[in-house]
Amino acid sequence: MEPRIGVYVCHCGSNIAGTVDTAEVTRFAQGLDGVVVARDYKFMCSDPGQELIKNDIRDLDLNRVVVASCSPTMHEPTFRRACQEAGMNPYLFEMANIREHVSWVTEDREQATEKAKSLVGAAAARVYYHQPLETREVAVNPNTLVVGGGIAGIQAALKVADSGQKVYLVEKDPSIGGHMAQLDKTFPTLDCSACILTPKMTLVGSHPYIELMTYSEVVEVAGFVGNFKAKIRKKARYVDEDKCTGCGVCQTKCPWKADSEFELGLSQRKAIYTPFAQAVPNTPVIDKEHCAYFLKGTCRACEKFCEAGAIDFEQADQFVEIEIGNIIVTTGYASFDPTPIAQYGYGRLDNVISGLEFERICNSAGPTEGEIFLKDGSHPESVAIIHCVGSRDEKYHEYCSRVCCMYSMKFAHLIKEHTDAQVYELYIDVRSFGKGYEEFYNRVLSEGTVFIRGRPAEVTDVAETPEEKGKLIVQFEDTLAGLQRRLPVDMVVLSCALEPQPDTDVVARLFNISRSADGFFLERHPKLDPVATMSDGIFVAGCCQGPKDIPDTVAQASAAAAEVLAVISKGTIEIEAATAVVDERICSGCQFCKMVCPASAISFDEEKVVCRVNEALCKGCGACVGVCPSDAISLSHFTNEQIVAQMEGMLAEPVGKPT
Amino acid sequence: MKSYSYYPGCSSEATATGLDLSAKAIAKPLDMELIELEGWTCCGSTPYSSLDRLEAVVLAARNLALAEKTGLDLVTPCSSCFITLYGANLQLKENPQLMRQVGEALAVANLEYRGNVRVRHLTEALVIDVTPEEIASKIQDGLNGLKVAPYYGCQLVRPDYGFDDPESPQSLDSLVTSLGGEAVPYPLKNRCCGGSLIISEESLALGLIRKLLDNATENGAQCITTPCPLCQINLDAYQSRVNSKFKTSFNLPVLFVTQLIGLALGIDGKSLGLDKNIVSPGPVLEHVSRVKQEVKSGA
Amino acid sequence: MGWVWARLKLRTTCDWKGVWGRVKPRTPCWSGENHELMRHYGSLPLGQVYANIWFAVKSFVDEVAAVPGGEHIRNCIQCGVCTGTCPAASEMEYPPRKIIALIRAGMRHEVLSSPSMWHCVSCYLCTVRCPRDIKPTEIAHALECLAIRQGFRVQGTRTPAMYRSFVDSVQRNGRVHEFGMMLKFYLTTNPLAALKITKVGLQLLLHKRMPLLPKKVKGREDLSRIIQRFRAVRSSA
Numbered sequence A: 001m002e003p004r005i006g007v008y009v010c011h012c013g014s015n016i017a018g019t020v021d022t023a024e025v026t027r028f029a030q031g032l033d034g035v036v037v038a039r040d041y042k043f044m045c046s047d048p049g050q051e052l053i054k055n056d057i058r059d060l061d062l063n064r065v066v067v068a069s070c071s072p073t074m075h076e077p078t079f080r081r082a083c084q085e086a087g088m089n090p091y092l093f094e095m096a097n098i099r100e101h102v103s104w105v106t107e108d109r110e111q112a113t114e115k116a117k118s119l120v121g122a123a124a125a126r127v128y129y130h131q132p133l134e135t136r137e138v139a140v141n142p143n144t145l146v147v148g149g150g151i152a153g154i155q156a157a158l159k160v161a162d163s164g165q166k167v168y169l170v171e172k173d174p175s176i177g178g179h180m181a182q183l184d185k186t187f188p189t190l191d192c193s194a195c196i197l198t199p200k201m202t203l204v205g206s207h208p209y210i211e212l213m214t215y216s217e218v219v220e221v222a223g224f225v226g227n228f229k230a231k232i233r234k235k236a237r238y239v240d241e242d243k244c245t246g247c248g249v250c251q252t253k254c255p256w257k258a259d260s261e262f263e264l265g266l267s268q269r270k271a272i273y274t275p276f277a278q279a280v281p282n283t284p285v286i287d288k289e290h291c292a293y294f295l296k297g298t299c300r301a302c303e304k305f306c307e308a309g310a311i312d313f314e315q316a317d318q319f320v321e322i323e324i325g326n327i328i329v330t331t332g333y334a335s336f337d338p339t340p341i342a343q344y345g346y347g348r349l350d351n352v353i354s355g356l357e358f359e360r361i362c363n364s365a366g367p368t369e370g371e372i373f374l375k376d377g378s379h380p381e382s383v384a385i386i387h388c389v390g391s392r393d394e395k396y397h398e399y400c401s402r403v404c405c406m407y408s409m410k411f412a413h414l415i416k417e418h419t420d421a422q423v424y425e426l427y428i429d430v431r432s433f434g435k436g437y438e439e440f441y442n443r444v445l446s447e448g449t450v451f452i453r454g455r456p457a458e459v460t461d462v463a464e465t466p467e468e469k470g471k472l473i474v475q476f477e478d479t480l481a482g483l484q485r486r487l488p489v490d491m492v493v494l495s496c497a498l499e500p501q502p503d504t505d506v507v508a509r510l511f512n513i514s515r516s517a518d519g520f521f522l523e524r525h526p527k528l529d530p531v532a533t534m535s536d537g538i539f540v541a542g543c544c545q546g547p548k549d550i551p552d553t554v555a556q557a558s559a560a561a562a563e564v565l566a567v568i569s570k571g572t573i574e575i576e577a578a579t580a581v582v583d584e585r586i587c588s589g590c591q592f593c594k595m596v597c598p599a600s601a602i603s604f605d606e607e608k609v610v611c612r613v614n615e616a617l618c619k620g621c622g623a624c625v626g627v628c629p630s631d632a633i634s635l636s637h638f639t640n641e642q643i644v645a646q647m648e649g650m651l652a653e654p655v656g657k658p659t
Numbered sequence B: 001m002k003s004y005s006y007y008p009g010c011s012s013e014a015t016a017t018g019l020d021l022s023a024k025a026i027a028k029p030l031d032m033e034l035i036e037l038e039g040w041t042c043c044g045s046t047p048y049s050s051l052d053r054l055e056a057v058v059l060a061a062r063n064l065a066l067a068e069k070t071g072l073d074l075v076t077p078c079s080s081c082f083i084t085l086y087g088a089n090l091q092l093k094e095n096p097q098l099m100r101q102v103g104e105a106l107a108v109a110n111l112e113y114r115g116n117v118r119v120r121h122l123t124e125a126l127v128i129d130v131t132p133e134e135i136a137s138k139i140q141d142g143l144n145g146l147k148v149a150p151y152y153g154c155q156l157v158r159p160d161y162g163f164d165d166p167e168s169p170q171s172l173d174s175l176v177t178s179l180g181g182e183a184v185p186y187p188l189k190n191r192c193c194g195g196s197l198i199i200s201e202e203s204l205a206l207g208l209i210r211k212l213l214d215n216a217t218e219n220g221a222q223c224i225t226t227p228c229p230l231c232q233i234n235l236d237a238y239q240s241r242v243n244s245k246f247k248t249s250f251n252l253p254v255l256f257v258t259q260l261i262g263l264a265l266g267i268d269g270k271s272l273g274l275d276k277n278i279v280s281p282g283p284v285l286e287h288v289s290r291v292k293q294e295v296k297s298g299a
Numbered sequence C: 001m002g003w004v005w006a007r008l009k010l011r012t013t014c015d016w017k018g019v020w021g022r023v024k025p026r027t028p029c030w031s032g033e034n035h036e037l038m039r040h041y042g043s044l045p046l047g048q049v050y051a052n053i054w055f056a057v058k059s060f061v062d063e064v065a066a067v068p069g070g071e072h073i074r075n076c077i078q079c080g081v082c083t084g085t086c087p088a089a090s091e092m093e094y095p096p097r098k099i100i101a102l103i104r105a106g107m108r109h110e111v112l113s114s115p116s117m118w119h120c121v122s123c124y125l126c127t128v129r130c131p132r133d134i135k136p137t138e139i140a141h142a143l144e145c146l147a148i149r150q151g152f153r154v155q156g157t158r159t160p161a162m163y164r165s166f167v168d169s170v171q172r173n174g175r176v177h178e179f180g181m182m183l184k185f186y187l188t189t190n191p192l193a194a195l196k197i198t199k200v201g202l203q204l205l206l207h208k209r210m211p212l213l214p215k216k217v218k219g220r221e222d223l224s225r226i227i228q229r230f231r232a233v234r235s236s237a
């Protein structure tokens, strides 16, 4: 069948036509080998644009189509579908990206036009060699893995499980809850964080469709959308989850203590502990590093007193393998450590504390039972809250952490609720963008909190006047008054940035998720695909994708659940027709390909001493093709012939301009 | 022995003779060879670059070109020369056009600069190359607990050269400790003394100096040590001005860190230029020699 | 077209005061700011007058951004860390943050005739603390250069005179001769003020820290030739 190619050059309004001479590109295309028709049009992706292609396929008997427009990630599916609707195999279509690769990155019209021409030439040369391929459908495993049990993970797990689908929720800490469990009240409505969170935690703990694995980590992931395999390490708790009744007697009897992680080191916990009272599950863990028995070989007090006989010092880490169809990653954020900003004195000056520490101090279940104390046991008479610590600062994080203004104002309110202290908010810009947020700002203003616009220069205890003696002095410019000021206060709260978890790189590699410049996970599209990632079947939600408040976190988590449920309810997914094929006559059986295949799609036939590709598993990534020393593997839709033709098309001397 | 090309800076010939003398005096015992840059001229420091930024770079470039010929790291004991030479070096490397223009100018004196010199502060060389541990091992009697306020000033650590923290520097502290002294907490240790503005804006600078003296005294320092000639003269020579302006009675010796090291190494005061200090370093000498006496009588 | 006309006029007259009188009413596009600027032209060489007119057409923030050290000025978020930090802020009418705001508001005359930047002690604290890498220290010095280049005569600070004495000393001796520099500074500003520091001066003399005569420096002639050459290279570029 002689190739009959149609080429369509899109203007994309002025996006392309503003820089590229589309008429010239069309004229150029008309002269290319096998091209029967070339046209340019305002918007190829519009209905009339697609009709143009369809009509030509029918009327001119086209069997190949090239569209020169935007990125294939935008519209390749659109045009493939159009071709298919006109009766052409969609794999006989090829796209040339003359927007992102040309008009948006080139200023010179002539150069842009030349580049567009060479890309179109390349596409036409390539499509010449395209072969019709058939897409395949595979069944979707309906189970879902949720990684991270903060509010994002909890919400996503509940939404999926409530529809009757199985969810594995993996949390690295002994309890789910994440940061929200540490908060006191939540802006702007000031509902108690624990009161709204714990019912959801309990639901997770008892949900028939949720298998909760706390104190666990995902260590391996293989497969692809619809059919993933994951290996999970359940760290030894030294407490038998099935036997433990959660009575807590072990924790009262244990003689050894360590700083409580949950309380940020503001108080202590035992060596056998649950992080907080409402922990889910309520099963404690033994912290080996601080346990007398593990360190010295004697004690076992917990064992003696546990009536359920749940203590098991012999327990070892367990590895569990699960099969799932989709994964939602909700690993959350870390709070920025302000120690490196030496001029704010954190860690050096008493009564300079971080935002999260303030949450604990203010919390009636916290180390001070909700009383706001200074180090010396007195109550503060004045408190300064410093915004943007570690945020909006090129030395640390360039981005705005989005929640700090709001939680700072929440602090101001809470301080007023708990004490008679004067509160100062030192801000650069107040960002109260959400529903009810500006109203909350107004409320805090009217409560008498003093707002000062100026990023503080430093916090010091070096007094310059008698009034400053014994105080923390915040030095700043009151930018609106135009004055350099020194403000003596008793307590300074640093509203620290939200930053990516320290192990984000490891998790990103494990799940094959990209990261944006700020270090957080990158969504597939910032506006139109905010919870998907570049890896099909892997979704992100909550603060692991970027700083956000609870309402946004929950909305995103629900969105991720909906995405997953959409895949599950369809039941099957279409997979790429482009797969690798081994030419068994050439294969030497070295198995290099098997080693590099990320989808575990290659198996080794011992008898014939050759490798074979499982088409259902192959993702068409091409890793095997690159590594095969004897050129035995080729990738359909990326054959040598096609790629060489594409290069030749690109490098060809421009054919004389037809007049 | 490690050799360095040594750039003393203009003040070494006048207000900071003590720095120059003591730097040279401690070099040998610490296995450093300081080879004075032949025919050096002004580095083009702040006053110059405030009037003409680019021309100031030419001044620096001449010295850099001279240093490049020696193939050695260029070391200066002066913080102001350091920031100027370091900054100009960086500017030349980052700006090829400027480098070309400067090159043309240097050519009239048969000089050229290719951008291969590493500019270093003597303090950095002491901390990184010699190391406090090495110094400690060469100390006999040491300062035995002399309470010293380590004063860094500004341009030794800022904007940022990577060898010490601009906000809470530690290098001088570690030197003082290695000498057997006690580095007292000194929150204002990296704050400004007013620099050359002591001449043109005296009252501004005196206010800053006062805070520094106050803070050192409050923390129980018996003396202040600094590597910077400007800081030294401001804190030392202008101490009397502070006293008369603010009705205070400071009498705090201000020693170059090189002088302090020299003392701990047992070098005599005259070779270290201690006789040039305006606030008498007598109490410091007494403290140190008392220690020596004790050590001797104990032995 | 106003400025073309002005250029022609400037070229054909040598009575600078008169020029100012004539240019003023015909230069609406330069706005008030530039009339202020013209006031200084009386003592300027022709090249600088042209330079100033050229700059008057360009926006002030562009001009500052074009000076080495001023590059980042557009990124300032006016957070105030620089001013909050500045040990000299109390002496400045326009501390760093405000001066940046004024530059961006196009207040050339106010900024360049102000003594504020001359109070910068080059402590670089603002520079290390600025969250936007603006380098206010460098901006202060860049402004000083602009003010000098454009012939602004600054009231309310003696720092320019001190810097001038310093530079003269360097250009004469190859190195700074501190005594000579101080002498010149006090003579050109306020000789009586020297009385206040006689004690300091005497002590320095007594402790042999203030030689009265400069050293003969080997590289002195070389240095002046290099500077001369650099000036020529730069002006031809």
Ligand SMILES: Cc1cc2nc3c(=O)[nH]c(=O)nc-3n(C[C@H](O)[C@H](O)[C@H](O)COP(=O)(O)OP(=O)(O)OC[C@H]3O[C@@H](n4cnc5c(N)ncnc54)[C@H](O)[C@@H]3O)c2cc1C
Binding pocket: A147, A148, A149, A150, A151, A152, A153, A170, A171, A172, A173, A176, A177, A178, A179, A180, A183, A185, A186, A187, A188, A216, A217, A218, A330, A331, A332, A333, A334, A335, A355, A356, A359, A403, A407, A410, A498, A501, A503, A507, A541, A542, A543, A544, A548, A549, A550, A551, A553
């Ligand atoms: C001081 C402060 C006050 C705040 N106040 C409010 C407020 O009043 N109102 C409001 O709306 N928002 C507030 N926020 C924001 C709020 O904390 C977040 O929006 C919310 O906690 C985000 O939830 P998340 O589930 O995405 O992340 P997280 O709460 O961080 O949860 C992530 C979970 O994943 C787990 N995890 C991490 N890595 C792994 C891994 N590799 N494997 C398994 N598990 C893992 C973690 O242990 C954790 O349990 C505040 C934030 C701060 C810092």
Ligand code: SF4
Binding pocket: C075, C076, C077, C078, C079, C080, C081, C082, C083, C096, C097, C100, C126, C129, C130, C131, C132, C133, C134, C135, C136
């Ligand atoms: S610190 Fe930087 S960003 Fe902030 S006001 Fe000053 S120059 Fe602008």
Ligand code: SF4
Binding pocket: C082, C085, C086, C087, C088, C089, C096, C119, C120, C121, C122, C123, C124, C125, C126, C127, C136, C137, C140
């Ligand atoms: S460098 Fe200059 S402007 Fe910046 S803080 Fe120091 S004195 Fe102020």
